[in-house]
Amino acid sequence: MVQTGYSPLGLTKIIMQNMKSDLKNVTIIGSGAWGSALADLVQRNDCHVQIWSRQSQSSLAALVSNSDAIISAVSIKGVRTIAEKLQTAKLLPHAVLVSATKGLEPTTGKTPSQIWQSLVPNHPLVVLSGPNLSKEIMEGKPAATVVASYNDDAAQFIQNIFASRNFRVYTNSDPIGVELGGTLKNVIAIAVGACDGLNLGTNAKSALIARSLIEIIRVGVYFGAQPETFWGLSGLGDLLATCNSNLSRNYQVGYAIAQGLSLDEAIAQVQGTAEGVNTANVLIEISDREKISVPVSRYVYRLLKGEITLQQAVEGLMERDLKPENLENLEL
Ligand SMILES: NC(=O)c1ccc[n+]([C@@H]2O[C@H](COP(=O)([O-])OP(=O)(O)OC[C@H]3O[C@@H](n4cnc5c(N)ncnc54)[C@H](O)[C@@H]3O)[C@@H](O)[C@H]2O)c1
């Protein structure tokens, strides 16, 4: 992804000037669990925050016209509609866009930042992702996240908007890697929720998490991410958070299936969006087309499609051909 359509030096100057001014106007798009938690974080700092959702009566274009930062926290299915609205809106020249969605678009296989980049290319884009269970953040518990951009100044600007005593924010220059860590772990959280639901034990769970990280990196490399990004907060960090907490909606889906619920029943009892279900479909399409080996995600996909039982998924993973661990060549 290359940022185009603006002068980086001119923009840097404007962003730096803006960082020095006192009150920042921030618009959060999406009033679900994550949009609300992000609004709460920004409010702790010296910012004027407004939230817009598709239920709002006000016009999004009018709302964002004076925003220094526009943060999208909608589910993947809403990203293109929202980006199209902003495509025609008149934004402040220095306005920074932030994508906080963790998903893949069903029709195109694109990441949220790729959608934003293609539709609103004249503004710097920052991806925000990390081990961030919204309920813990709303309770003021300590957490850390990553803001990643090809534009360092934009990333620093967003770092300052969010950072507080209880929320530590790191910058990073690999937005696609940061974004995919958050997206792909959702499929794995379904597998780990099912593993816990079956009470398969800590050895099984640890093996599942460690082997899954390898397949996440394989997919990340295909998308152009830096492999090392996945060892950080937005990769391993978020994988651990989501696979170790029953606050995770994706984990809850896997756990419920292990209790004998159908996928529809599992989704119905989860509050909010479990992106991993759609991500599994898109990921398998990509991996089939590009011949990327993603065995854990493939078993999750087949389980969700009803092609196999959970017991068959466990047996299938355990009975795969024996092979070297081969950490030197993650693309194999
Ligand atoms: N909740 C968390 O802990 C958390 C943390 C980090 C990232 N995320 C990610 O943030 C995103 C939102 O998650 P959430 O927990 O807020 O989900 P949620 O279900 O609570 O809210 C979803 C939001 O997206 C909006 N939306 C959905 N479809 C839309 C459409 N077609 N057009 C416009 N808007 C639409 C909804 O109105 C709502 O505001 C997901 O991608 C999720 O993976 C969530």
Ligand SMILES: O=P(O)(O)OC[C@H](O)CO
């Ligand atoms: O509730 P989940 O499974 O969408 O996970 C929430 C966040 O992505 C954890 O970082």
